[in-house]
Amino acid sequence: MSLFIFGLLLCFPVIYCADPSFLAVFFTEDTKSLLKDKFFRSHEYSSPFYGNTRHIYCDHSTIEFNPRSDSINKYKAHYGHVQKLTILAYAEDEHAQAILVHCADGNDTHPSMNKYPHVTISVSNVKPYTPVYSNDLWTRFVDDRIVEIQVDEYDKPRSITIKDHISEWYGKLSSNGEYEETKAYVKIMNEIIDLDGIVCVNNLWKNDECQKF
Known part of the structure; x- marks a missing residue:
């Protein structure tokens, strides 16, 4: 029995290290509520999604997914x-649904590794439309030449x-690849909306705070 327990203890660090993590700008509950109230609406054209509020996110903007240890060490400070x-x-x-965001200028900015930094508002979570799809949604608008982005x-x-040069577009x-043709909509934000988030790694983000080591 003692050998079995010892074996389990040896496995725990491996399991912990293998657990995917991400560095991100995390939002408090107040900011999440603001995003939900402003942007979320159910999708009548996607039956697994319609009326389903379980897959609302609005909680972060990823800086780096599955970061290496050197990235973690760089960001700890x-x-x-x-x-x-x-x-x-x-x-x-x-x-x-997703919003495209820009990292505001400052002395302590943390650009995302994503080509199109964004916040996932909601997603159907029916494969292949998982939260990662938010990256590809913006790519599809660019590839179809619906939008043009200045960097x-x-x-x-x-x-x-x-x-x-219109302010909003609706079409297909x-x-x-694995994504089917879809009805889509995009809108330029005419009003300035700034979000204050907190830099952290996901396994340290608890109770609206980054629990530092």
Whole structure:
């Protein structure tokens, strides 16, 4: 029995290390509520999603997914720092909703590793439309030339325009790989909405605070 328990204890660190983690700008419950009230709506065209409020996120904007130990060590000194994000645009299709964000200028900015930094508002969670799909949703708008994105010094979106210089667009996105053709909508944010988030790693984010080591 003692050998069995010892074996389990040896396994625990491996399980912990293998657990996927991510660095992100996390939002408090107040900010999550603001995003939900402003942007969430159910999707009548996706029956597994319609009326289902279990897959609402609004909780973070990823900086780096599954970071290496050197990235974790680099960011430790920044845990708990406030990061301001500006909402550039809102997009949705029959499977997900997401906002495109820009990391506001400052002395302590943390650009996302994602090509299109965003916040997932909601997603159907019916494969292949998992939360990761929020990245691809913006890519689909760009690939279909519905939107054009101007980048900053970090090669991240600073501003966005819709074709024909309109403020919003509704139509269909072409099928792309595993993703089917879908009805979609995108809107430029005419009002300035800034979000204050907190830099942390997911396993230390608890009770609206980053629990530092």
